[in-house]
Amino acid sequence: MRVLVVTAVPAERDAVTRAFGGAPETVAVQGAEVHRRGAFDVLAGGAGPAAAAAATAFALASAPAPYGLVVSAGIGGAFTPLTPLGSPVVASDIVAADLGAESPEGFLPVTALGFGRDRFAPPPALVREVAAAAGAAAGPVLTVSTATGSAERAGALLAAHPGALVEAMEGFGVAEAAARAAVPVLELRAVSNAVGPRDRDAWRIGDALVALTDAFGKSAPVLEGWNRHDHRNRA
Secondary structure, eight states, X not given: OOEEXXXXXXXXXXXXXXXXXXXXXXXEETTEEEEEETTEEEEEOOSSHXXXXXHHHHHHHHOSSOOSEEEEEEEEEESSTXXXXXXXXXXXXXXXXXXXXXETTEEEEGGGGTSSOSEEBOOHHHHHHHHHHHTOEEEEEEEOSSOOOSHHHHHHHHHHSTTOOEEXXXXXXXXXXXXXXXXXXXXXXXXXXXXXXXXGGGOOHHHHHHHXXXXXXXXXXXXXXXXXXXXXXXX
């Protein structure tokens, strides 16, 4: 099965391809640089949900052969001490945490407005298998358009999405594009920082990239050999 992996930036893309060892084949897909190793095509699609959605949709539409799975991969910020720096996380739900409207009663998700959707759930069996292979925690991963920079905002997100493990900026965009193409989706992250006040001195981006390589290397056999019988993304 062919797998499309979409990251935000080249450093994340390179961390994924290092999991396979050796130098990847580099191919140009409609002007985008894709690193190809066996069944995996790894693309740095850009930061944020819009860029991620556009890059994913373009890659799916222009592929010479269909992909069987799309993976959003990269680093992210953790909400809880259950996901310490450098630990991997697999999304049980991919949630658009700030897609909606403000109201006097507080934030209203897009679903409360009567249109669209605000989450995708990857195939549960695949989530379990990847979490077991990578030694990863499984739980909701929030997609935001603006990275959290205060304790107040972190608290508000957790209040709205109890149990959320990680915040990132691309997963929902990747999932939206994959759903339009009827391809199942997964999100795999490694923790680089705590969600809250921005303290760059406390970030461990290098460690998170190493953890991403390790997690993806352990997960790759599961992803490549996964049986699509459990492929439907549920709302």
